[in-house]
Each structure stands twice: as structure tokens, then as C-alpha cells.
Amino acid sequence: MSQLLEKQIEAVVFRFKIKGKVKAIKPFGSGHINRSYIVLVSSDGGATEKKYILQQINTNVFRDPETLMDNIHRVTSHIRQKLREEGKDPERGTLHMLKDRTERSRYVKDDFGSYWRMYCFIDDSFAYDSVDCPDTFRNAARMFGKFQAQLADFPAYTLYETIPHFHDTGSRYLDFEAAVARDLAGRAASVQEEIAFVRAHRTETYCIQNHIIAGEIPLRVTHNDTKLNNVLMDSNGEGLCVIDLDTVMPGSALYDFGDSIRFGASTAAEDEPDLSKVELNLELFEAFADGYLETAGKAMNTLERRLMPFSAKMMTLECGMRFLADYLNGDVYFKIEHSEHNLLRARTQFKLVQEDEEKMAEMDAIVARLCKKYQLEY
Numbered sequence: 001m002s003q004l005l006e007k008q009i010e011a012v013v014f015r016f017k018i019k020g021k022v023k024a025i026k027p028f029g030s031g032h033i034n035r036s037y038i039v040l041v042s043s044d045g046g047a048t049e050k051k052y053i054l055q056q057i058n059t060n061v062f063r064d065p066e067t068l069m070d071n072i073h074r075v076t077s078h079i080r081q082k083l084r085e086e087g088k089d090p091e092r093g094t095l096h097m098l099k100d101r102t103e104r105s106r107y108v109k110d111d112f113g114s115y116w117r118m119y120c121f122i123d124d125s126f127a128y129d130s131v132d133c134p135d136t137f138r139n140a141a142r143m144f145g146k147f148q149a150q151l152a153d154f155p156a157y158t159l160y161e162t163i164p165h166f167h168d169t170g171s172r173y174l175d176f177e178a179a180v181a182r183d184l185a186g187r188a189a190s191v192q193e194e195i196a197f198v199r200a201h202r203t204e205t206y207c208i209q210n211h212i213i214a215g216e217i218p219l220r221v222t223h224n225d226t227k228l229n230n231v232l233m234d235s236n237g238e239g240l241c242v243i244d245l246d247t248v249m250p251g252s253a254l255y256d257f258g259d260s261i262r263f264g265a266s267t268a269a270e271d272e273p274d275l276s277k278v279e280l281n282l283e284l285f286e287a288f289a290d291g292y293l294e295t296a297g298k299a300m301n302t303l304e305r306r307l308m309p310f311s312a313k314m315m316t317l318e319c320g321m322r323f324l325a326d327y328l329n330g331d332v333y334f335k336i337e338h339s340e341h342n343l344l345r346a347r348t349q350f351k352l353v354q355e356d357e358e359k360m361a362e363m364d365a366i367v368a369r370l371c372k373k374y375q376l377e378y
Ligand code: ADP
Pocket: 028, 029, 030, 031, 032, 033, 034, 035, 036, 053, 095, 119, 120, 121, 122, 123, 125, 126, 127, 229, 230, 232, 243, 244, 245
């Protein structure tokens, strides 16, 4: 990080309500959208050290950061209240967003027009980019299921939709076709096989949305970005806190379940170039389905439960389409480290879709078995 950037960030930090001296600022995390930094602040002449997470909001993706921050404040306040009622520590169970020095807002707009927010760092916490331990993955599922339950009585209609049609896969398909037609980066000719793969799945992209429109699947307040690294775990692999709340909006439980499987039940990283390493791990699928049904299963209806395996496939296809569309658009949305990054990501997702298709019957059998375990209709 350049010294100039460090100075600029330090100036932002001092506009938040913190006490002490900034000792260090370092880039942190592996998210594809915002920029996160860990900030170490010392006070009392070095006797006390406190850590914070500072984030620069990507306003290309989140067009109205002020309303977005209001969403997060209201959602975390709601969860904080629930945790207090349960006798749990809200400082470890939900995000604590700092106020600025004027105490009038929970974000800072710098001289360049960038929006920043700052969270208290949850100590002794881990965010996993991958996991091979089914128990840890089951605990992550319990956290996402619990998160949904905590927000079941939140007035969904008051939430601002931070990215409209975020998981409307049919609408994502149309965006994808528009990207192919425009071919802004001149790459379409080189990815004909991938484009054909997406097109072969077109009719399925409308399935979940059609059930929502028909009233067969309810809208709830959901997280919508349930990557494994968006839940903090403790050193024993127990869940602590659901984070990355930018996309908390009305959605389907299937979005949260499916996206978790997409990312966490894969045997390889999202950008693994060797596709022979990319597989769906059924043991991890079962562990997550188990934890999710345990905490959210009762609130779901039979159709939702039956569609859990299909949702994994749909969320994976959707994400692959988004990566490929971004590649065709010239990499304007997701952060990349090299020019083929989005293409590699799209390919792993399409390999996983094939895996989901091959293992669909086994996934169905697992969900049926777990429903029996929890005495849920299937
Ligand atoms: P992004 O949108 O870039 O994914 P996140 O909000 O998920 O941003 O934060 C990035 C990473 O920073 C997380 O995966 C986690 O490792 C860490 N992190 C975020 N908030 C906290 C926090 N309050 N305490 C500890 N770690 C955090």
C-alpha cells in the first residue's frame, strides 16, 4: 500500500469516533466488491490496542450508500436486541458500526467522494475461504439459518433494495445475453463453448422466480451473499457472527442455501484453473443441509425444502453467468487479479453445475433423509 494511500486512509479513520493513535493499516479479506482494511489503534500510551475493519464502499455496485448503511444499522440493531433477549453478547454476535465524530452518521464521505464505514473488529474470529471439516460447515449453516430466523419479524418492506433483481436468475440471464450481444471487450468469439453452456440452461433460470411470483415460495429477509467467508467462526469452529450485510434484502431462503453450497461445498477455490480439482463434495453438502434445516427448516415450506439441491445448481449457474458476463463486459464489476480471472471463475462454476446435475439424485436423497430426521414434511 503506498504511503499516500495510507495517509488518505488515516485521515478517514480520524473522522470516525475512535480514541488513540493509528498504529497500522493493512488491506484485509478476499471480497470481490468492497475494499477492506484492518486498522490497529493504540491508546493510553500504548497500553490499549483495538482493531477495526474499515471499508470503502464500491459505489459502482451500491448506488445509494447512505440508504445501504441505514439498512445495515437497522438490521444489526434488530439482531442486537434478539441477542440481548437470549442473554448473548451482541458485540460478538453482530456487527457494530461506528459513528463519525459528529455522531450524526455512520459513514464518512471523503474529499474524493468515496464512502467509508468502520466496524469494531471481532477478536479471535476466523473467516474461512474453504473448509474440509463438515462440522465447521454445519456450524456456518446454523448461523445463516439463525440469521434468517432473527430477521423473520423484521419489517421487510422497509428495507431498501440495494441491488434490484439481485438473485432473479432469469433477469441475470437477460443481462448475460446483452453482454454477449454487445461484446464490449471483443472476447465473445473466444468463449463460445461457455456461452453455449449457459444457453443450454436458459429455461431453468426462471424456475425459482416463477415460484415466487406464483406465491409458492415466500419472500423473507435474507442475506443473499452467503459465502463461507461471510460468517465469522471461533477457534473451535463454532459460528459467531454473520457479516457482509450489504445485500440483506427481501429474498428467498433458497438463495442463501444455494449460494452457500456453491462456494463452500466445492472441493476447490472459485478461481481454480485445474477443473479436474473442482467437484461437489456431498459430505459437505449434507453437513450444510443438516445445519440449515435444523435452524431454518421449520420456517420453510415443503417446496422450498424439495428445491434445496436445485437451488445450489441455480445459484452456481447464476454466479457463473455473472462472471462470464463481466468478462465479456471488460471486467467492470468484480475485482480481478489478472485478465482471465473472471473467465477462470466462470469455468469453475460451470464445472460445478455439471457436478450438481450428476449428483442431483444423491442430493435429493440427502435432503429427504434430513427432513425425516427433523420431522419435516418432504
Ligand atoms: P467484502 O464485501 O469485501 O467481502 P466483508 O464485509 O466480507 O467484505 O469483509 C471482508 C473480510 O474482513 C471478511 O471476510 C472477514 O475476514 C473480515 N471482517 C469483516 N468484518 C469483520 C469484523 N467485524 N471482525 C473481524 N473480521 C471482519
